[in-house]
Amino acid sequence: MRAYVIKRVFGMIPTLILISGLIFIVIQLPPGDIVTSTLDRMQSQGLEVSTEAVANLRAQYNLDQPLLIQYVRWIGGFLVGDMGYSYLFTRPVSELVWERLGYTLMITVSSLIFTWAIAIPAGIYSAVRQYSFGDYLITTIMLVGLATPSFLLALMAMYAGYEFFGISIGGLFSPEYRDAPWSFGRLLDFLSHLWIPMVVLGLGGTASTMRILRANLLDELSKPYVVTARAKGVKPMKLLFKYPLRIAINPFISTIGLLMPALISGEAIVSIVLGLPTIGPALIQALIAQDMYLAGSFLMLLAVLTVLGMLLSDLLLAWADPRIRYE
C-alpha cells in the first residue's frame, strides 16, 4: 500500500508539468496579448500611445522575453504563491484567486453533498424495487431534472425566491454584508444564500448519479456472492449495505476527481445568472480579456485540484477495494 501511495504521489509531478506547459501554450494561442488589447481599448478612446509606452508595458509583463523564459517565470512565481497581476481586476491574481476559489469549493462541496443525499437513497430504492411504481416515479422526476438546463433552474429559483420569500437571490451575501468582515450574522446570511446554488447545481448531477447507482446496484444484486450471503442468513438491510452496495459505490469513488472540472464548467453559467463571486464567471472574463495571468492561474489551479482529486479517488479506491491495493 505504501509503495502504491508513493508511486501515485510522484506520478503527479510529470502530469502537472505537462499540464502547465499546455495551459501556457493555450493562453498564448490567440493573436495579440494584454498589451494589444489595452492598446485597442486606449485607441478606441482616442488616446495616443507612444511606442515607448508600449515597450514599457511589454517589459512590465515580460512579454519581450522568449516564450520559454516567460513560462519559467510564470510557473516559478506560481510555486511561491506569486501569480502575477490581473490587469482586468487591477489586483494581484493571488488575492482574487483564493477568495473565489474558497467560495467555489464551498458551493461545489455543498452541492455534491446535496446530490448524494438525494441520488444515493433514490438509486438504492429504485434498484431494490426495480419496476415498481416508486421506481418509475423516481426515474420520471429524475429525467425531468436531467432535461432542465441549470441556468433555467437558477432563473426559476431567483423568481421563486423573489416572488414568494421576498428576498433577492443574487450573489452570496445581502448588500449589507457584502463587504463586511466575517461575523456570525454574515455566516447566517451566507448560508441563507448558499442553498440556492447548492440546489441548482446539485440537481444537475442528481439524475445521472442516481441512474448510475441504480444500474451498478442492479448488476451487483444478481451476483452469486449476494446469493451466498443471503443463503448464509444475513439480514436483508445489512446484506444490502455490506454486499452489493459496498461494491456498487466504487465507481463513484473513482469519479470524485472528475467532479471538480465538471462542476466548475456547470457552475459558470449558473454563477453568471445568480451573480456569484466564483471562479467560473471570472475565468470567462479573464479569457475574453486575455488577462493571461488570471486565466492561467485559474486553469492551473483547476488542474492541480483535478489531479489532487484523482489522487484522492485512487487512494480511496485502493482503500475500499483490496483487489486494487494488492496489485
Next chain:
Amino acid sequence: MADNLLEIRDLAVEFGTDIGTTHALREVSFDVLRGKVTAIVGESGSGKSVTANCIMRLIQPPGRITGGKIHFSPNDAPAYDIAALPNKDPRLLDLRGGSVSMVFQEPMTALSPVYTVGNQVAEAILCHRNVSKEEAFEEAADMLRRVGIDNVDRRIQQYPFEFSGGMRQRVVIAMALVCHPQLLICDEPTTALDVTIQAEILTLIRDLQKDLKNSVLFITHDLGVVAQMADQVVVMYQGRVLEVGSVRQVLKTPVHPYTRGLLAAIPGLATKGARLATIASVVGDADLTTPHPLMTLADGRQVSLSSAQLADLELTDD
C-alpha cells in the same frame, strides 16, 4: 423423529418473463433422508437449482413458488412447511445458513471480493449465534482447518482472490458447515473445478458428512458422481421428477427410459471404441413431454410413466 428431514410434495415454481410464464418446476415430489446423501441428477435446465433454491426460499421475483409443500422436520424444533413461511418469518433467517446451508457451483464468484475470508466465514456464525467476534473467528479458523486449508492463521486474513478455485470452494464449504446445519445442499459444487480437484472436494464433502452426520442434498448432472456420493437418487427432467430410488435401484436397474438414456450416455459404461449412445437414441420415441404421476413400484422406488409403460414393466419384471 421422522425419517425424512424434508418431504417435498407437488412443488411448483413459475417464472414470469416478457415472453410468458416458464414453469420451472411442476409437481416435484421427493424426500430428503435424514443423515443420508440424496442426489438430484438431471441435465442442465431440468430445475435442479430452482429446487435447491426453493428449500432455502431463495427464489427471487420474477420467480414464485406457486404450489406444493416443503415439509421440514428439524431435529430440535417443531416441523413446519418452508414453502408457506411468510417472508418476514424469523424462522426464515434461522433456516438460511442455520439449519440448512448451501454450497454453490461457482467458487470464484460466491464470495465477496472486498472482505477477508475470515470475515465472511465468521459472519455465518455471528448471524446465528450470540458469540463474540473473537469466538466466531476462532470457530471459523477451526472449520477452515477441518476443510483442509493450511496456514489458517495467515489465510484467514486474506481475500478470496488470493485463493485458488479449489481452495475457495473449501472456504465456501467451511462457511456452509460452520453452524452445523442439518441439511447441506451442494449445487454442482465441482462443476467449475479442475478434474483432479473435483475428486478432492467430493471426498471432503463425503467425509465431513460421515463425521457431522448431517443430511446432504447433492445436485449434479454427472451419474458417475452420483454413484460415488449418494444413497438415494432423484432423476429430474424439464422441471419434473421422473424416477426416485436408491442408488442401487436407479443405477443398476433403471426403469424410466430417460434414466436408461442417461446411463447409456456415460463413457465408462459403454463398450470401448463404440460410439456413445445419445439420450435420444436410447429413449427412442418414448414421450417425455406428457406428464405422468409418480407411481410407487413394489420395490419402493417411484417412477413417472404412462399406464401402458407401467403395464409393460410388470410383464418384463416377471
